[in-house]
Amino acid sequence: MSLKTTAAPCALLLAALSTTVGASPALAQQTPEPAMLDTVIVTARRNADDPVVVAEARERLARTPGAVAVVSAESYADRYAPNLADVLRDAPGVYAQKKWGGDIRLSIRGSGIGNSSHNRGTLLAQDGVPFNEADGFGDFQLIDPLIARYTEVYKGGNALRFGGALLGGAVNLITPTGRTAASNLSLRLDGGSYGTVRAHAEVAGVRGDWDGFAAVTGQSVDGWRQQSEGKSLHLSANIGRSFGQDREVRLLVSGGDIHQEIPGSVSLSGALTDPTAANPGNINLNYQRNMQSVRTTVQTRWRLDPSTVFEGAIYGSWKDLDHPIFQVIDQESRNYGAFGRFDWQGQVFGLRADAFYGAWYRQGDLDAKQWGNLAGQQNGLRARSFQNGKGLDVFGEGRLFVTDRLTLVAGGTWGRAERDYQSYVVPGVSGTIDLTVDKSFDWFAPRAGLLWESEQGDQVFANVTRSVEPPNFSALSPTAAGYQPLVPQEAVTWEIGTRGRRGPVTWDVTAHRADLDHELLNFVVNASLGIPASTFNAGPSVHQGIEAGLDWRIAPQWRLRQTYAFSDFFFDGDKVYGDAHLPVVPPHLYRAELRYDHPAGWFLAPGVEWSMADAWVDYANTLKSPAYTVVNLNMGWTVRDGLTIFADVRNLFDDAYVSNFSAVTDARTASTAVFFPGEGRSAYVGVRMSY
Numbered sequence: 001m002s003l004k005t006t007a008a009p010c011a012l013l014l015a016a017l018s019t020t021v022g023a024s025p026a027l028a029q030q031t032p033e034p035a036m037l038d039t040v041i042v043t044a045r046r047n048a049d050d051p052v053v054v055a056e057a058r059e060r061l062a063r064t065p066g067a068v069a070v071v072s073a074e075s076y077a078d079r080y081a082p083n084l085a086d087v088l089r090d091a092p093g094v095y096a097q098k099k100w101g102g103d104i105r106l107s108i109r110g111s112g113i114g115n116s117s118h119n120r121g122t123l124l125a126q127d128g129v130p131f132n133e134a135d136g137f138g139d140f141q142l143i144d145p146l147i148a149r150y151t152e153v154y155k156g157g158n159a160l161r162f163g164g165a166l167l168g169g170a171v172n173l174i175t176p177t178g179r180t181a182a183s184n185l186s187l188r189l190d191g192g193s194y195g196t197v198r199a200h201a202e203v204a205g206v207r208g209d210w211d212g213f214a215a216v217t218g219q220s221v222d223g224w225r226q227q228s229e230g231k232s233l234h235l236s237a238n239i240g241r242s243f244g245q246d247r248e249v250r251l252l253v254s255g256g257d258i259h260q261e262i263p264g265s266v267s268l269s270g271a272l273t274d275p276t277a278a279n280p281g282n283i284n285l286n287y288q289r290n291m292q293s294v295r296t297t298v299q300t301r302w303r304l305d306p307s308t309v310f311e312g313a314i315y316g317s318w319k320d321l322d323h324p325i326f327q328v329i330d331q332e333s334r335n336y337g338a339f340g341r342f343d344w345q346g347q348v349f350g351l352r353a354d355a356f357y358g359a360w361y362r363q364g365d366l367d368a369k370q371w372g373n374l375a376g377q378q379n380g381l382r383a384r385s386f387q388n389g390k391g392l393d394v395f396g397e398g399r400l401f402v403t404d405r406l407t408l409v410a411g412g413t414w415g416r417a418e419r420d421y422q423s424y425v426v427p428g429v430s431g432t433i434d435l436t437v438d439k440s441f442d443w444f445a446p447r448a449g450l451l452w453e454s455e456q457g458d459q460v461f462a463n464v465t466r467s468v469e470p471p472n473f474s475a476l477s478p479t480a481a482g483y484q485p486l487v488p489q490e491a492v493t494w495e496i497g498t499r500g501r502r503g504p505v506t507w508d509v510t511a512h513r514a515d516l517d518h519e520l521l522n523f524v525v526n527a528s529l530g531i532p533a534s535t536f537n538a539g540p541s542v543h544q545g546i547e548a549g550l551d552w553r554i555a556p557q558w559r560l561r562q563t564y565a566f567s568d569f570f571f572d573g574d575k576v577y578g579d580a581h582l583p584v585v586p587p588h589l590y591r592a593e594l595r596y597d598h599p600a601g602w603f604l605a606p607g608v609e610w611s612m613a614d615a616w617v618d619y620a621n622t623l624k625s626p627a628y629t630v631v632n633l634n635m636g637w638t639v640r641d642g643l644t645i646f647a648d649v650r651n652l653f654d655d656a657y658v659s660n661f662s663a664v665t666d667a668r669t670a671s672t673a674v675f676f677p678g679e680g681r682s683a684y685v686g687v688r689m690s691y
Helices: 009-013 052-061 156-162 268-273 280-284
Strands: 068-072 094-100 103-108 123-126 150-155 169-174 185-192 196-207 210-221 230-242 247-261 288-305 308-324 328-348 351-374 377-401 406-423 435-453 459-469 489-502 505-517 520-523 534-537 541-555 558-571 588-597 602-611 628-640 643-650 658-661 675-677 682-690
Touching (some): 156 406, 156 459, 156 489, 328 377
Antiparallel strands (some): 150 169, 435 459
16 A cells, blocks of 8 residues: 655654553443453553553453554543543544634544534544434533543444444543442542633442442633633433343433633634634624533443343433524434444354344434524524434444454444434525425445454454445535535545554554545635535545554653654545645644653653644645644652642643644635634643542
8 A cells, every 4th residue: 555645754653552442332331341362462551541440441442453542541630631632642543633612623534524613423422322413413512531431442443343334433431430430539629721720529439239430520711712711510420230240230321511612713824923812703703602411321231141241221312502603503402322232252163253233223303593693692583493313323243263363353334324304484584494305325334354463462453344424414504405415425444553562662553544435525614704614525535544653661660652643635536626635634743752750659741742744724735734843741749649739731832833723625715714723831730639
């Protein structure tokens, strides 16, 4: 496989993760499955970042013939980590960058690459309950990293275990149980720059066959930029009853209340010379994104016989959105679904084998109103509609152990998505009509792969997977003529990689190439006015690259962690853009942290984030966003058992840089107020207490 451009030499330092290997929507949670291989690699040392419950998750996911990751809560416990970008920073191949508040840009292997807002192309979930709406559109602000025992990442087709068929795969935050929580009582207080104050408390325990966990996080931020004040409250509870080995029933409830101002995107010169300024239109119309949400799950893991285990759940979520932008978006949504999977192990033709099979159904209703915006307040109804999205995935995968070291894998998922939309006449508002349109999409996405493991536990894997992403309601943009004429995005992804550990060195390296048809791309029509993005099906395109990492225990007190991602995304003979590069994701992104742990209990960890080359802003390849280097410093001291203080300094040298941006068609003619400034120098301190 040839690469269109040449990766930087430090790609050999390869990407990451003594705190990383992954998951997707539903129930990858408590008891690990029985090991299928004679030995199973653990891609990290057993250390403070790798408690038993996290190590078990790594072992389970290491049996996947593809790129996966597990991020432990311990890996960011001594940092100020308010959003998903901070959680996923050490997962190579995962591009997660903050835009404002709790909103980030998330792209795994180029998923949702041109989406100007929200999440598309990757499933986000907590304990199996999606943060996404049923049509695939999702939010980030409702995610609280502190209410997670660990976070699982399945990249691309490796999310098949849960029915996933998206290019980006899935990210699932796992709530602690009374049995897996790090302590019975934990308190945390941190704060610092820009009026930041955050408090967190959690309690956990076991009584007989019952266990429970509950947590609350509250935060208030004035914000670095104008129009960026925010407040949030997150709650979570997890109650379970055990009925013996591999038999339990569990109730999970979580919710959030978010109030967040939106500073918006600005021009490139504005981002670099006056980065704290907000977009003037955002100030005039008092742009905000305010949400309340509740999610509930009842799930079970039940051993049916010595060879078969069932995992299943029913779930529901409710969300209310008040979103003043160019108009005031007023939405109330309800999403619910059911998930079930059987895991079997036995023999086929005298050879050891295992398999899983199941189904995932979801449905969501959304009542949407749009009002005129009078400085952030509703001012006359402008539009009203009702959306109903449905989805069904039926999936299965089998593994055959042809030798003690070599496993063959084959599987697939059949999926169906429905989009039903109805708009209503608003009296006195021209252009509003009674309209009903519906559309459905069906697909089959097969998968095949192999996993080889040496006697020392090193692994080599390879797979090929088809992915399909149907357009969501935002992309379909219903008009009087019906839906936009879009078809699902399709891709075939080839993946080969290796992971292992030899002495003090742990590595995880994957090369991938996806050949896409009808890629769903977006461009900003007019960012300053907040007009939603347009979506189109591109001609053939290619997403290929390397995601790699090296974790080196230089000495007992010294550890060097490095992550690197090479992203080579381009059109392949598109009728408009030819072979131009795709914008947004930087071609080379390198992160490193050198940590020293002193025997007296304190640590010092300088780190760097280096975007090595300029990134294209437009599809016509006429404007680039400049490369940047940001230096950070993390330090802490374990005063005694159960008491830790820490400090986290971001952008130590106060460099002006662009964190990320939205795509435009041609920068010579389109508005280019699409850049989000990276935050200036900031410092946070915190204290953690546990009992």
